[in-house]
Amino acid sequence: MNVTQEHLREEFDAYVASDKKIEPKDWMPDAYRKTLIRQISQHAHSEIVGMLPEGKWIGRAPSLQRKAILLAKVQDEAGHGLYLYSAAETLGVERADLVDDLLSGKAKYSSIFNYPSLTWADIGAIGWLVDGAAIMNQVPLCRCSYGPYARAMTRVCKEESFHQRQGYSIMMQLMKGTDAQKEMAQDALNRWWWPSLMMFGPSDSESTHSSQNMKWNIKRFSNDELRQRMVDMTVPQAECIGLKMPDPDLKWNEEKGGHDFGEIDWTEFYDVIAGNGICNKERLEERNKAHDDGAWVRDAAVAYSEKRKANKQR
């Protein structure tokens, strides 16, 4: 690092430490840029892959109102993907290259979407728990040091909180319904609860990116702090509608003012990340097929626009 760079680096650190926003044209360390590209694009990929498990239930939504709500929700996810890719592009990368990394399996997306959506109650559980965990992770990002990401997250979080409410509303309605509906809701909670807690990432002692990201104001709270908040928020919501939490070790701890809860199955966690989840292969194949099937359409759109440009110049 030469003197100028060192000086820039010091200025940058001081600027970020004073809680100010970095904008696309500002100087930033390469590692900061790389971390943000990785995080924002992974987030965008997660939105896009996340459309698949829920999209499968649009056709089977049990009422017109639920169908409209689910369509709007999955459409929101596409919108989130779009503006997150745009936020990543402000860091000097192209959306097409980021998408290629997703399709080739090089880039990661949230492991939660490698679990299958088996019943209508899964749509409730995904909204309530998965979007719930996402909000928990993302609200602090609205104060992230990188301006375009922080602003994108402000909008994403507003929509995600609607998503969470629609998920909870599905669960609430099921728990007011027939025995079969109640069973469906409980079964979905049983299957989605632990994967949702895994969404906060490895425990603090194992987390590799955390400390530098904290210093850069990209991350504000530790994985375990956020996971604890998720548990404390969800338990009373489940109790309120008569759902039983699938954790025998769960109990209120008066001293810490929060719940104690059981140990996450970390073998499963690392196994799904490594690509061995129930749907890893299917999700990527589905995205690849959509991309390949659409190639002729994208080519046509480019060819048409070039013809128009050429005609104008003539």
Add this chain to the structure above:
Amino acid sequence: MDALLRLGDDALVLAQRLGEWCGHAPALEEDIALTNIALDLIGQTQSYLSLAGSLDPDAPKTDDELAFLRSDREFKNLLLVEQSNGHFGDTIARQFLFDKYALLRAEHVAQQTFDMDAAAIAAKAVKEIRYHADHSSKWIIRLGDGTSESHSRIQKSINDLWKFTGEMFAADEVDIAGSIAGLLPDLTALKTQWDEEIDKVLLEATLVRPEDGEMKTGGRTGVHTEELVTMLAEMQVLPRTHPGASW
């Protein structure tokens, strides 16, 4: 009631088809566009079917009962809208042929005074369908005048679906009664306008309008292609498996 079912079922069946695209479109922007159109159509469905279900005070039905508990023989949609998605060009061709018709029909329903409730629904729908028709027309032009592959693909899509366009203008007793009362448009006049609109876009897209051959009909009287019954099996599975349940 049949006239309203036709309006509602066209929208519902097409929305159900468009929903299948979600997450699979050629670009993210199209995922958003196609789901947006599906959303508009679900809204139209809710309005038209609620109105249709309220017409018989002795046996009122909700929009959901009409959508989820009727058999394929009771659905009154056009055969065109139930055709499977195929590739993106097939979906766009189906949308384009339907949008141009749906817009003219909704414009008429919005202006008539026989049924003011239907007029209010159609007035809102007109604003939406204008966007749909703009979207599908632009894609017809892009694909027609894009690459040689896209040109031949979209030409084939239009050729393949053309046999379902006659049904839109084949007036039966419901159309004639509806037209005399004022609720529905005169389909002969509508056809002339539709022809003009279609020809204009096809010309710009450098595509050839297919010859009118044998036209397939039956949807309006509940005799559908094999596509619909499979679609309804998926769409209606939960309300049929859990009778009386609320969602």
